[in-house]
Amino acid sequence: MGAIALISVILGIGSYVFSKKAPTPEAVISFIKENPERASFHYIRNGKVEAASHSEHMMPLASAVKTILAIEYAKQSAEGKINPKESIPLKELEKYYLPDLDGGAHPAWRKAIEQSGAAKNDAVPLEEVAKGMIQYSSNANTEYLIEKLGRDRLKQVLGELGLRHHEPIYPFVSSLLLPYEIMSSDYRGVSDKEALPKVKEKMRSMSAEEWRSYAWRIHEKLSKDASGSYKKQAQIEKWYDGELDKMNSDRFPAATAKEYAELMQKINSRSYFSKEVQQYLHPVMEGIMQNPANQQWLVHAGKKGGSTAYILTDAMYATDKQGAKTELAVFFNDLQSKESGELTAVLNEFELLLLRDEKFRQKVIEELKQK
Incomplete structure (x- = not known):
C-alpha cells in the first residue's frame, strides 16, 4: 500500500532508481499489450488522448486513491472548514499506524519532518500531514485524514469530480x-x-x-x-x-485509468479548480517540484502511485516549459513478484521518456492505440 516512487533520478524524489541491469521501459509497453486483463493505460498529451489500452476496466487503486483525499483536503481548506496550519499531535496519527505494513512510509515521513523542523512540540501542521500522505504515502496520515475530512464528504467528492466509475472510499x-x-x-x-x-x-x-x-x-x-x-x-x-x-x-477501492488520467488533467489545467483550492492542492501534490533539476524543465508536475505485493498503480501530470501538458494513468493488478519488481524498476523511466523523448512517445502511441 505504500507509494510507488515519485519519478526518480531526473524527476526527483524516489526510492526506485532505474538500473542498467533492470528491464528496459519497453517492458511496460509489452506487459500492457500482452496482459489486457491485468493492465490498464490512458495517456493524454496537450488535451488529446494519444493512447489507451483497456482504460475503462475497473482496477484496484492501492494508494493512488489518496489523490481524492488530497483534493478534498484542498477543497475544505479553501472553504475554511479546516485549517491547514492547525497543529496536529503526532500521537493522533500514531493511532492508525500499523508497524511494518506500509513499506516504511510512515517512519520515513516521521524522520523527514523531524529533520526539516516541521515537527514542533510533538505536533505538525495539518498541511504536513496531507503532504506526508501523498509524498511519502503514509497510511497512518491517510486514515487520520479520512477521519478529519469526514465520511460523508468522501462520498460526495467523487460525484463532484465526475468520477462515475469509482468505488466508495473506505479506511482500507x-x-x-x-x-x-x-x-x-x-x-x-x-x-x-x-x-x-x-x-x-x-x-x-x-x-x-x-x-x-x-x-x-x-x-x-x-x-x-x-x-x-x-x-x-x-x-x-x-x-x-x-x-x-x-x-x-x-x-481496494477500484476505478478506471481513464478517469484517473482525466483527474490528473483537471489538476494540470490550473483552471478546473478555483485558485483558492489550487493554493492548497498543488503544494501537496507537487512534491517532485522541490527538486531543482525538475524546476529547470518543468513548470508543474505531480503524481500519486501505489503498490501492494500484487498491485502497481501510478497517475501523474506534468506541464513543461515549452507548454506541453501530459497526463496519464497506468494500473497493473494480479502481478507475480517478478513482474512487480520488473515493472517497478522501469515505470519511472517509462514516464520520463514519455515526457521527454519524441521517438519513444511515438512508439507508445503506435503500439498502444485506443482499445
Whole structure:
C-alpha cells in the first residue's frame, strides 16, 4: 500500500532508481499489450488522448486513491472548514499506524519532518500531514485524514469530480485488522491457528458493503484508542499472512485509468479548480517540484502511485516549459513478484521518456492505440 516512487533520478524524489541491469521501459509497453486483463493505460498529451489500452476496466487503486483525499483536503481548506496550519499531535496519527505494513512510509515521513523542523512540540501542521500522505504515502496520515475530512464528504467528492466509475472510499488500513475483529467476536477462546481458516472463509463470502462496514467500525475503534491497546491486543504480526494480504489487495477501492488520467488533467489545467483550492492542492501534490533539476524543465508536475505485493498503480501530470501538458494513468493488478519488481524498476523511466523523448512517445502511441 505504500507509494510507488515519485519519478526518480531526473524527476526527483524516489526510492526506485532505474538500473542498467533492470528491464528496459519497453517492458511496460509489452506487459500492457500482452496482459489486457491485468493492465490498464490512458495517456493524454496537450488535451488529446494519444493512447489507451483497456482504460475503462475497473482496477484496484492501492494508494493512488489518496489523490481524492488530497483534493478534498484542498477543497475544505479553501472553504475554511479546516485549517491547514492547525497543529496536529503526532500521537493522533500514531493511532492508525500499523508497524511494518506500509513499506516504511510512515517512519520515513516521521524522520523527514523531524529533520526539516516541521515537527514542533510533538505536533505538525495539518498541511504536513496531507503532504506526508501523498509524498511519502503514509497510511497512518491517510486514515487520520479520512477521519478529519469526514465520511460523508468522501462520498460526495467523487460525484463532484465526475468520477462515475469509482468505488466508495473506505479506511482500507483499518480493514487489515478485520480478521482480528472476527476472531475476537466469533471465535473467542479459539486459537488463531484454528480460527483463521474459518475467518478467511467468512471474509471471502463478504459483500463489498459488508467489508467496508467492518472497516469503518475498526476505524472508529482506532480513532478512540489513545493508548493503542486495541492494536496491541490484535497482535497482527502473529496471524497476518500472504493470503490475507491478497484478500485486502483485491478489496481496494477500484476505478478506471481513464478517469484517473482525466483527474490528473483537471489538476494540470490550473483552471478546473478555483485558485483558492489550487493554493492548497498543488503544494501537496507537487512534491517532485522541490527538486531543482525538475524546476529547470518543468513548470508543474505531480503524481500519486501505489503498490501492494500484487498491485502497481501510478497517475501523474506534468506541464513543461515549452507548454506541453501530459497526463496519464497506468494500473497493473494480479502481478507475480517478478513482474512487480520488473515493472517497478522501469515505470519511472517509462514516464520520463514519455515526457521527454519524441521517438519513444511515438512508439507508445503506435503500439498502444485506443482499445
